[in-house]
Each structure stands twice: as C-alpha cells, then as structure tokens.
Amino acid sequence: MMGEEMAAVAPESSSNLSVSSPSEGVGEASEAISSALQAFGIDSSTIVHVILVLVLAYVATRIVAFLLTWFSERFHWLRLGIKMEIPLAKLAIYGFAVYHILGSVFQLSTNQLIAFSGLIGAAVGFGLKDLVAEVVGGIVIVLDKPYQIGDKVRVDGHYGEVTDIGLRATRLVSPDDSLIVVSNQRMISQALANANAGSLEMQVVIDLFIDSSSDASRAMKILREAAVTSRYVYISSKRPVTILLKDRPFYRRVRARVYVNDLRYEFEFESDVTKRAWDAFLEAGIEPPKAMVMDPEGAASPAA
Amino acid sequence: MEAKGAETPFSVDLNPPPQRRDGLFHMPPFFEEEMKRVEESIEDYREGIRRNVAIISDPFYGEADLMARAASMAGSDGLRIDGRRLRHDFRILERAPQRIVMVDEAHRLSLRRIGGFDLMNRFLSFVTSEERLFITTWNSFSWRYLEEVLGLGRHFPRQIILPRLDAGQIREMLLAGRREGELTFVEEEAPGGDSKVLDWRVSRRVVMGHNIDLPYPSVDPEMIRSRLKRNRKEKESAEDAFFERLARISDGNPGVAEHLWKEALDYPEVRSSLRDPPTIDLDFDESFVLGVVLSSGSLELDELSEVLGPVDLSAEMMAAILEGKGLVSIDGGTVTLKPEALKSDIEHERRLRLVW
Numbered sequence: 030m031m032g033e034e035m036a037a038v039a040p041e042s043s044s045n046l047s048v049s050s051p052s053e054g055v056g057e058a059s060e061a062i063s064s065a066l067q068a069f070g071i072d073s074s075t076i077v078h079v080i081l082v083l084v085l086a087y088v089a090t091r092i093v094a095f096l097l098t099w100f101s102e103r104f105h106w107l108r109l110g111i112k113m114e115i116p117l118a119k120l121a122i123y124g125f126a127v128y129h130i131l132g133s134v135f136q137l138s139t140n141q142l143i144a145f146s147g148l149i150g151a152a153v154g155f156g157l158k159d160l161v162a163e164v165v166g167g168i169v170i171v172l173d174k175p176y177q178i179g180d181k182v183r184v185d186g187h188y189g190e191v192t193d194i195g196l197r198a199t200r201l202v203s204p205d206d207s208l209i210v211v212s213n214q215r216m217i218s219q220a221l222a223n224a225n226a227g228s229l230e231m232q233v234v235i236d237l238f239i240d241s242s243s244d245a246s247r248a249m250k251i252l253r254e255a256a257v258t259s260r261y262v263y264i265s266s267k268r269p270v271t272i273l274l275k276d277r278p279f280y281r282r283v284r285a286r287v288y289v290n291d292l293r294y295e296f297e298f299e300s301d302v303t304k305r306a307w308d309a310f311l312e313a314g315i316e317p318p319k320a321m322v323m324d325p326e327g328a329a330s331p332a333a
Numbered sequence: 334m335e336a337k338g339a340e341t342p343f344s345v346d347l348n349p350p351p352q353r354r355d356g357l358f359h360m361p362p363f364f365e366e367e368m369k370r371v372e373e374s375i376e377d378y379r380e381g382i383r384r385n386v387a388i389i390s391d392p393f394y395g396e397a398d399l400m401a402r403a404a405s406m407a408g409s410d411g412l413r414i415d416g417r418r419l420r421h422d423f424r425i426l427e428r429a430p431q432r433i434v435m436v437d438e439a440h441r442l443s444l445r446r447i448g449g450f451d452l453m454n455r456f457l458s459f460v461t462s463e464e465r466l467f468i469t470t471w472n473s474f475s476w477r478y479l480e481e482v483l484g485l486g487r488h489f490p491r492q493i494i495l496p497r498l499d500a501g502q503i504r505e506m507l508l509a510g511r512r513e514g515e516l517t518f519v520e521e522e523a524p525g526g527d528s529k530v531l532d533w534r535v536s537r538r539v540v541m542g543h544n545i546d547l548p549y550p551s552v553d554p555e556m557i558r559s560r561l562k563r564n565r566k567e568k569e570s571a572e573d574a575f576f577e578r579l580a581r582i583s584d585g586n587p588g589v590a591e592h593l594w595k596e597a598l599d600y601p602e603v604r605s606s607l608r609d610p611p612t613i614d615l616d617f618d619e620s621f622v623l624g625v626v627l628s629s630g631s632l633e634l635d636e637l638s639e640v641l642g643p644v645d646l647s648a649e650m651m652a653a654i655l656e657g658k659g660l661v662s663i664d665g666g667t668v669t670l671k672p673e674a675l676k677s678d679i680e681h682e683r684r685l686r687l688v689w
Contacts, residue, residue, distance in 0.1 A: 229686070254447040257482045258640075260621040263686060264481040290686040294617075305642060309447045 079130050086126035090119045094193075108229065112178035116171045116194040123196060159214070160197065166213030167196040174227075175217070181224040181231060181292050185215055190292070204296060224292070230263040231292040235285040235302050243315040245274050248283050251313065255306035256287040261298035263290035280318035363502045363587075364399060367493045371403050371468060374491055375433065378466040385460060385467040387439075387489035389476045391679070392630040393588025393672050394495045396470045400435050403468050407433040416441035420452060426459065435468045438630070440475035443483075445625060445640050453483065460488050474628040474688040481689075497585025504576040506587060507594050518571040518603045575605045582607055584676045592672035610677035611659045617685070622651040624687035626661055627678050631669040 094115050101111035131137055137145060171194065176182050180191050182201065187209045189201030199216050201209040225231035235256070239248050253272045256262060264270060264287075271286040289298040310316075367388070374386045390396045404413045412431035416438040419426060426434065443453035460467050469489065471479075479485045486492065498506070508516075575597070583589035597604050615623060625640050626632050637648035652668045655661045660674045670678065682688040 251447055254450065258445045258447060258449065260618070260687070264478075265689070266481070270482075305447060308643070 082126050082130055086122050089122050093118045093122065108179060113174070113227070115178055116167070119196065120168065120171050159212075162214040163197045163212045166215075166217045167194065167198075169217050170194055170199070170213055173217075175221055176223045177227055179292075180227065181295070183222040183224070185211060185219045187211065229291050230268060230288045231295060232268075232286055233289050233295055233298055235287070235299050237283045237285075237303065237306060237310070238280050238318050239283060239310065240316040240318050241276070241279060241281055243281070243310075244313070245281055245283070247313055248281075248310060248315050249274055251309045251315070252283050252285050252302070252306050255302045255309065256285045259298060259301050259305070261289050261291075261294045261301060263288040279321050363498055363506070364395075364495060367495060368399055368402060370491065370493050371399060372406060374466065374468065375403065375406055378433065383464065383466055384491045385489045386469065386491045386493065387476065387485070388468070388470045388493045388495065389473050390470070390495035391473050391586060392627070392670055392675060393586055393592070395587050396495060397437060399495075400437055400468070400470060404435055407431075407435070411435060413437070419456075423452060423455065426456075431465070433466045433468065437470050438472070439469040440472045440479065440629065443475075443479060444636060445478075445628075446642060449639070450483065453479070457483065457485070457488050472628055472630055474624075474682075477689045478628060498580070498587055498590070499585065500573075500576040500580035503580050503583070503585070503587065503590045504572075507590065516598075516601055516603050518575050518605060520571045520574070520605050571605055572603075575603060575607075578605070578607055582610060582676065584679075586672075586675060589672040589675050596673075608673065611674050613658070613660070613674075613677050613681040615655075615658070615681070618646055619651060619654055620681065620685050620687055622646070622648075623655055623660060623678060624682045624685075626655070626668050626670055627682055627688060631667055634663075634666045634668060637668060 097111050097115050097118065101108040104111065131142070131145075170176070176191055176199075178191050178194060181189070182191055187201060187203065189203040189207075189209055191199060192202050192208075193200040194213075196213075198210045198212050201211065203209055235252075237248070237252060239245070249272045253270060256270050256272075257264060262270075268288040270288075273284040273286070275282040275284065285302065287302070289295050371386060371388070374384055377384060388396050388399055400413060404411050410431055411433040412429045413435040414425060414437070416436055419436060420442055439456070442456050443450050467489070471485075473494070476485065579590055579593055579597075583593060593607055594603075597607060613623075622637065622641070625637065634648050634652060637652065641648055641651070652661065652663050655668070656663050659671060660678060661668050661670055663669075679688070
C-alpha cells in the first residue's frame with residue numbers, strides 16, 4: 030500500500046535533510062524527494078504529464094476567456110452576461126485538470142486520496158493557508174456572485190471596473206487606468222459596494238454647487254434637462270432621474286441622480302452633463318459659490 | 334407681437350393631407366382597427382367623453398393617412414396642423430376655434446437639448462387645460478423617450494400603436510389594383526449572392542502591439558431561415574419568396590416595403606434581388622446623431638446643430654458621414670432617414686441603448 034510506504038519513508042527523508050554541508054545537502058535532498066516521489070509511484074514522465082495538463086489548462090482558460098470576451102463585445106447587449114461566465118469556465122477547466130491529474134495520472138486509490146488530503150491539510154495549516162483562503166474566496170465569488178466581470182465596484186478603498194476574477198485574485202481597472210489586484214479573500218471579507226450589480230446601466234451622482242443667492246429652482250430644471258438630454262443617459266420607470274437640492278451656509282448643492290446607458294461612459298456622462306449644465310447656468314445668471322473671507326470676528330463675507 | 338390677420342390658420346390643413354416628406358404611398362387597408370379606435374374617440378367626444386389620442390408608429394408607417402381620415406370625419410369641427418409648423422407659431426393653436434385638434438408629428442414640439450422641452454410642456458399644459466379633443470401622431474422612439482422624461486401617457490389616455498404588417502398584408506397592399514398575372518416575378522441572386530450559411534471572416538486584433546488577423550466563423554441567420562424554409566416548402570413560388578423576404582427586410586413597415594417594392598419593380602417584371610439593409614459601423618457620437626434622426630424621421634441641420642450644442646461635433650459633418658454610409662439623405666438642409674436602412678438603424682440604436 031502506498032500510504033504505508035510513505036509513512037515508512039518520511040522519517041528517513043526528514044533525517045537526511047538535516048545533514049551538514051550545502052552541496053551534499055542539496056544532493057541528498059533531491060534524492061530524498063525523488064525517493065518520496067517514487068514511493069508515490071511518480072516518475073519523471075508523470076511529472077511531465079502533470080505539467081503538460083496544467084499548461085494546457087492554463088492555455089485553455091486563456092483561449093476561453095479571450096473568446097468569451099470577444100463574443101461579449103460583438104453582442105454588446107449581452108456583454109456582462111457573457112463575461113459573467115468567464116470565471117465559471119476557468120473554475121471548470123482547472124477543476125477538470127485537477128480531477129484528471131488525480132484520477133488518471135496519479136491513479137490514486139481511496140486510501141491514497143486520504144493520505145493526500147492529509148498532506149494537503151498539513152500544507153494548508155503551515156504555509157499555504159493564505160493561498161487556499163484566496164482560492165476558496167474565488168470559488169465563493171464565482172458561486173455567490175457578489176460582483177461580476179464588467180461591474181464597477183468599490184472595495185478596500187479602491188474603485189474600478191472588474192476585468193478579471195481569477196482563482197486567487199480579482200483585477201480591477203481604476204478610472205485612471207491603473208490595474209489593481211485584490212485578493213479574493215479580501216474581496217469577500219471587506220464591505221463591497223457594487224455600482225451596477227450586473228446591469229449595463231449604472232447610477233451616476235453629479236453634484237453642482239451654486240451661490241446661495243442664485244435661482245435654485247431654475248438650476249434644478251437646467252440640471253435635469255442637461256441630464257435627460259445627454260447622449261449617455263438611460264431612463265426608464267425603474268431608472269428615473271432624481272434632482273435634489275441641499276442648502277449649506279455659503280452655497281447650495283444641486284445633485285442629479287441619473288443612469289448612464291453603459292457604465293463604460295460613466296465619466297464622459299458626468300463631464301457632458303456638468304459642462305452643458307454650467308453653460309446653461311451662466312446663461313441664466315446662476316453663479317458658482319463665492320469664495321468667503323473670514324474676518325477676525327468670525328463673520329464671513331464674499332471675497333472681493 | 335404677431336400682427337392680427339397675418340395668416341389664416343383656421344382654414345389651413347383641413348382638406349388635403351399634408352405632403353408626406355417621404356413621398357410614399359397611401360395608408361394600407363390594414364389599419365382599419367386602429368382607424369376605428371380613432372373614430373370612436375371622435376364619437377365619444379361628441380357625446381361628452383374626452384380621451385385624447387396618440388397614434389404611435391415607427392417612421393414611414395403611413396400614419397398621416399389615418400390623420401387625413403380623422404380630419405375628414407371631424408369636418409368643420411376639426412383643425413389639422415403639423416408639429417413643425419406649431420413649433421414656429423404656437424399661437425395658431427391658441428387662436429383656433431375648432432374643438433377637435435389634430436397634430437401631425439407632435440414630437441417635433443420638443444428638441445433634445447436644454448430648454449428644448451419648454452414648448453412641449455406648454456403644449457401638454459394646453460392639452461390638459463382645454464376641453465378640446467387632441468388627436469396626435471408620434472414617432473415611436475420619441476414617444477418612449479418623452480414618456481420617460483415628461484410622462485406623455487398621462488395626457489393621451491388612448492394610445493394606438495400601429496402594428497407591423499405580415500407578408501400577406503404587404504402583398505395585398507402592393508398588388509392592390511393589379512390584375513392577376515400582370516406582373517412577372519423573376520428570381521435573381523441577391524447582390525453578393527454567393528451567400529453561405531457558415532462563412533469565415535477575419536477580424537483584426539491588436540495583441541501586444543501587433544496586428545493579428547483572427548479568422549472566425551460567421552453564421553448568416555438569413556440563409557439558415559431561407560434553407561429551412563426551402564426544406565419545409567419545396568415548391569414556393571418566386572412571388573411568395575419575394576414577399577416573404579420583403580416583409581423580413583422591411584420588418585413589416587409598410588413605407589419601407591413600398592420603397593423597396595419601387596426599387597424591385599421594373600414593369601412588368603419584379604426582380605427578386607432585394608438588397609439587405611446596410612451593415613452599420615459607427616462610433617458612439619455618430620450613432621447618437623443617427624438616433625436623433627431616427628427619433629424624428631427627418632431633421633433640419635439647424636435643429637441637429639442645436640441638439641449637438643457647442644461641442645466639437647459639427648452637424649453638417651456628422652450628417653455627411655451618415656449620408657456617406659447610406660443611412661440618411663441630405664436634401665436642402667434636411668436630414669432624412671433612408672427607408673432601406675431603417676431596420677439596421679433600429680437594431681443598431683437599440684443595441685447601444687440610444688433609443689428604447
């Protein structure tokens with residue numbers, strides 16, 4: 030039985046590894062490893078086979094991800110739906126690869142599998158617990174779908190579009206085109222804000238600040254019209270446009286809550302509405318807040 | 334201040350229907366159900382029940398003919414006026430004594446820009462406050478947009494959506510008044526007719542700074558449909574095949590079908606080689622401009638400039654790009670949709686969610 034053989038070999042191997050000179054140590058260690066592998070029935074061709082399977086799995090995930098991304102761009106309206114399947118496909122491919130390695134390459138029996146599990150448990154307990162936590166996090170994300178590829182999320186102080194959900198980490202691209210890699214464990218343990226939750230449209234909040242003496246009703250009307258006439262807008266009964274006013278001591282905030290038709294245009298939308306609204310504000314005599322100067326008594330007055 | 338008696342608005346537009354800008358055919362006899370609902374509204378109104386009517390359709394549907402029939406039913410009680418004209422002189426409406434007001438293309442009272450809804454709001458207040466009956470026609474894309482922005486539906490409780498026609502109805506419409514066997518349907522290979530169900534195309538992608546031509550399989554759903562059909566009905570006449578294809582390419586739109594029919598008709602022969610709608614390849618800004626034209630049917634270049642605003646986009650340049658791609662025509666400063674491209678336009682705009 031392979032399990033028994035392993036139990037017999039292991040103490041010998043560990044005692045060999047503790048011997049003195051470096052060159053001798055390396056040689057002995059490699060001998061010990063090879064004898065341990067032989068005890069499992071693993072020869073060099075098996076190792077090559079395993080590496081080949083893993084490489085093929087990696088290549089397959091890249092090809093599948095590429096094809097699904099390409100299809101999603103061709104069928105624009107299904108973009109997020111198709112991209113959502115990429116992590117699932119990756120999980121399935123790697124899962125199949127591991128199953129193939131354990132089942133067909135190593136041909137492990139039940140007892141061997143138990144022994145193998147014991148080894149894995151020890152590895153996890155000592156050195157790989159973070160890696161395993163990340164992989165488990167990846168599986169949880171794929172199954173629970175708190176976010177998907179294409180979503181805009183804010184997590185752990187970072188904001189960006191999810192471009193990839195790997196087994197170990199999730200990749201975001203920030204608005205300034207920086208790649209942010211967040212481990213999956215962190216993604217599921219932190220509070221996460223998902224701006225669109227799988228939809229193409231996404232709410233955008235646009236704040237404009239006007240002088241307290243300006244006509245706030247007119248400003249609200251202009252901002253509403255700037256929002257609903259933008260080329261990037263999306264409006265429906267479930268995605269209405271909301272305009273809000275807030276009074277502050279030295280200024281007023283006019284806020285539009287409005288949906289962009291494709292989250293990729295979030296910032297173009299914000300810029301378009303802001304620009305056109307301000308052009309119309311100035312035409313209508315609506316002014317930005319004046320800079321205030323504090324006098325020694327503490328009263329504020331507009332700067333000259 | 335307008336000079337009194339400068340025009341005679343109360344006698345205009347009543348008898349002849351307004352000249353259709355697309356110069357197409359008369360209303361097909363298939364909107365009888367819809368016409369009946371318009372007539373009911375007029376009868377109800379005369380009996381004291383007022384329910385304003387909105388007739389909603391895609392461009393080229395022939396809704397103007399429904400309005401002409403409504404106008405003749407309203408008789409001297411009715412005023413018929415075009416939305417574009419009302420936009421230039423809203424007071425025509427305020428001064429008119431008629432009790433039944435018919436507004437063609439009412440969507441023209443608004444323009445997609447800041448301040449562009451003022452006249453529409455004025456019109457809607459007028460519609461609500463008056464005791465008159467309003468019968469209006471709307472571009473379906475403008476209607477859906479304005480419904481979300483202004484809540485149009487509240488003001489027009491009776492909404493009549495013109496349905497698409499099937500192949501049989503299109504055949505009946507186009508062959509009306511012709512003798513049996515007067516026309517010969519000639520089977521021809523469509524342009525680019527060596528179509529295959531599965532073909533290989535090449536897409537150029539940039540990978541690590543290098544251009545790579547990526548071949549991919551392209552499936553032609555049109556060909557699949559046609560092959561399946563051929564299998565189902567081995568012996569389909571050239572005439573049947575022509576009208577099936579015409580209905581599909583026109584998407585059941587009577588105006589588009591009429592336009593394509595005119596292209597195919599070479600009396601006494603009808604060529605079966607109908608062109609497919611053009612493939613659309615536009616960037617986002619060009620697509621937006623196309624959406625604006627689609628939501629109106631036709632648009633003055635000045636109006637388009639107002640919509641685009643003082644940005645880098647020139648209305649003339651954008652319209653010229655669309656014209657170059659065979660999607661619109663420009664005639665005397667007016668940008669008009671090309672009927673043969675309508676189906677592609679709609680699919681493209683919906684895909685980008687620029688119209689709903």
